[in-house]
Amino acid sequence: MELIDKIVELKKEKKAVILAHNYQRPEIQDIADYVGDSIELSRKAMEEKEAKIIVFSAVDFMAESAAILNPEKKVLLPSLGARCPMAQMLTVEEIKRWKALYPLVPVVLYVNTLASAKAYCDVCCTSANAVKVIESVNAETVLFGPDRNLADYVQRKTGKTIIPIPEWGFCPTHLLFQPEDVQLLKMQYPEAVVMVHPECTLEMRNVADFIGSTSQMCRYARENNAKTFIVATEEGLLHRLRKNNPEKQFILAYEGAVCPNMKLNTLERLYTALKEEKHVITVPKAIAERARKALEKMFELIN
Ligand code: 13P
Numbered sequence: 001m002e003l004i005d006k007i008v009e010l011k012k013e014k015k016a017v018i019l020a021h022n023y024q025r026p027e028i029q030d031i032a033d034y035v036g037d038s039i040e041l042s043r044k045a046m047e048e049k050e051a052k053i054i055v056f057s058a059v060d061f062m063a064e065s066a067a068i069l070n071p072e073k074k075v076l077l078p079s080l081g082a083r084c085p086m087a088q089m090l091t092v093e094e095i096k097r098w099k100a101l102y103p104l105v106p107v108v109l110y111v112n113t114l115a116s117a118k119a120y121c122d123v124c125c126t127s128a129n130a131v132k133v134i135e136s137v138n139a140e141t142v143l144f145g146p147d148r149n150l151a152d153y154v155q156r157k158t159g160k161t162i163i164p165i166p167e168w169g170f171c172p173t174h175l176l177f178q179p180e181d182v183q184l185l186k187m188q189y190p191e192a193v194v195m196v197h198p199e200c201t202l203e204m205r206n207v208a209d210f211i212g213s214t215s216q217m218c219r220y221a222r223e224n225n226a227k228t229f230i231v232a233t234e235e236g237l238l239h240r241l242r243k244n245n246p247e248k249q250f251i252l253a254y255e256g257a258v259c260p261n262m263k264l265n266t267l268e269r270l271y272t273a274l275k276e277e278k279h280v281i282t283v284p285k286a287i288a289e290r291a292r293k294a295l296e297k298m299f300e301l302i303n
Pocket residue numbers: 022036037038039112126127128171199212213214215
């Protein structure tokens with residue numbers, strides 16, 4: 001039996017659902033029950049009332065959020081090594097240090113953080129709703145981490161003072177994009193529309209026609225009449241963009257833009273995870289309760 005058929009059979013037998021991030025390998029996206037950005041996957045995990053098991057094909061912090069929001073379900077991460085380096089950049093000690101410096105300033109954390117960090121913030125946000133969340137927070141100054149570029153993007157959009165914590169947090173994959181590469185591509189495809197993820201640098205954001213989360217890019221590409229799109233985010237998204245828009249052309253702004261952590265999840269690992277029900281992602285109760293409040297606050301502010 002083919003590996004794909006074995007996964008489909010096991011999935012039925014175990015009442016499992018497979019949720020995959022937009023950066024997952026094409027073959028994983030193709031067998032997933034749902035493919036989306038980080039906020040859509042969190043919501044989807046909560047909607048799956050019948051499921052006993054959620055195979056969360058993404059990275060550590062996303063699976064942790066699913067476990068926090070669904071304490072009654074078993075959340076599995078196919079590869080334990082799939083850890084987002086940006087999420088590791090903000091420790092609890094660092095948050096405490098900044099809170100001590102600015103005791104009256106609220107802390108907003110990007111979901112790309114570990115649950116232990118989320119437990120020390122007032123509200124979470126994703127790249128899809130960061131501007132709305134910051135606008136809704138009742139303060140003109142906000143501590144924000146760990147992505148320095150997203151902090152800068154939000155500061156420019158809202159006019160509020162955003163203090164990045166740490167001062168240097170970044171996504172190694174999105175930092176690879178350079179405006180010069182886009183300019184070269186634009187010489188070849190002058191009509192192309194440029195879509196950029198807000199984790200990219202200001203220089204990259206300045207050459208964008210559209211800035212948004214991975215799923216916001218999917219919607220924009222579908223609704224826009226352009227035929228060619230230059231895309232500045234992890235290469236996995238291009239599979240979904242091409243699949244949903246076969247008549248349009250999508251070009252990655254830099255060929256090497258791969259998140260090696262996301263790619264640790266393979267079809268083989270996903271099969272083993274489902275078969276052996278590993279690796280179970282759990283969050284200590286006291287941390288989960290506090291982190292859940294920050295995630296729920298986000299849902300409340302954006303609704
Ligand atoms: P999205 O929420 O846009 O999918 O982003 C998640 C992420 O990890 C970006 O690098």
